[in-house]
Amino acid sequence: MLKRMLEERKSQPRKEQSDFFDYVLEELQSKDTILTEGIALDLMFVLLFVSFETTSWAITLAIKFLHEHPQALKELKEEHEAIIRRRENASYGLTWQEYKSMKFTFQFINETVRLANIAPALFRKTLKEINFKGYTIPAGWAIMVYSQAVHLNPAKYEDPLQFNPWRWEGIELNGATRNFMAFGGGIRYCIGADFAKVQMAVFLHCFVTKYK
Numbered sequence: 001m002l003k004r005m006l007e008e009r010k011s012q013p014r015k016e017q018s019d020f021f022d023y024v025l026e027e028l029q030s031k032d033t034i035l036t037e038g039i040a041l042d043l044m045f046v047l048l049f050v051s052f053e054t055t056s057w058a059i060t061l062a063i064k065f066l067h068e069h070p071q072a073l074k075e076l077k078e079e080h081e082a083i084i085r086r087r088e089n090a091s092y093g094l095t096w097q098e099y100k101s102m103k104f105t106f107q108f109i110n111e112t113v114r115l116a117n118i119a120p121a122l123f124r125k126t127l128k129e130i131n132f133k134g135y136t137i138p139a140g141w142a143i144m145v146y147s148q149a150v151h152l153n154p155a156k157y158e159d160p161l162q163f164n165p166w167r168w169e170g171i172e173l174n175g176a177t178r179n180f181m182a183f184g185g186g187i188r189y190c191i192g193a194d195f196a197k198v199q200m201a202v203f204l205h206c207f208v209t210k211y212k
């Protein structure tokens, strides 16, 4: 389907660029590009999946956790109602400052994505031979980092199957750690992580303040 769309767009170029397809086409037609049509189509397909399914899945689980944990719902409601009370005009929309002040919301989001394990594993390739606990992994081998096993490891997270947003109290996460890889890590760290968190926070804000 994407291939057909690309062909159509190529045969009838639009006067003004308005979507991602137009930018991909422009790049494809530029002289020094490293992009091929195959890569471009893969990119479009992957982006459709990683930018949509991930966040909607996390939000779906967030609703489930809210339903099952009334104390978390109460605390979340309090945080968001306080944000609205502090506003000069209650009808104004959310501001970036308000978003950054959502302490419990971030704990709630971290815990949701820890348990969601939307990408349960990460893939890497060894650049050099690695010796680990008596095992040798030759250079050039594919490795699967099973992040889900870290997120559900009782040695790392007390009572790991329990939804407990309070476990994140006082912990500021700005990227991946050895124990938290819900958005991957290193050079391939999810480029949409901050965007996904904003989307989730805005959704939660509307949900707990408007839904009756």
Ligand code: HEM
Pocket: 047, 050, 051, 052, 054, 055, 058, 113, 118, 119, 122, 123, 181, 182, 183, 184, 185, 186, 187, 188, 189, 190, 191, 192, 193, 195, 196
């Ligand atoms: C709750 C939502 C999301 C989760 C849990 C998530 C998780 C991940 C994970 C685990 C990776 C693999 C990173 C690695 O291999 O180290 C990844 C990569 C990626 N994510 Fe996300 N993601 C989310 C939302 C998004 C959104 C909204 C976008 C785009 C708008 C996005 C775009 C990408 C892209 C393009 C990559 C590939 C990065 C690369 O290979 O350099 N993700 N994501």
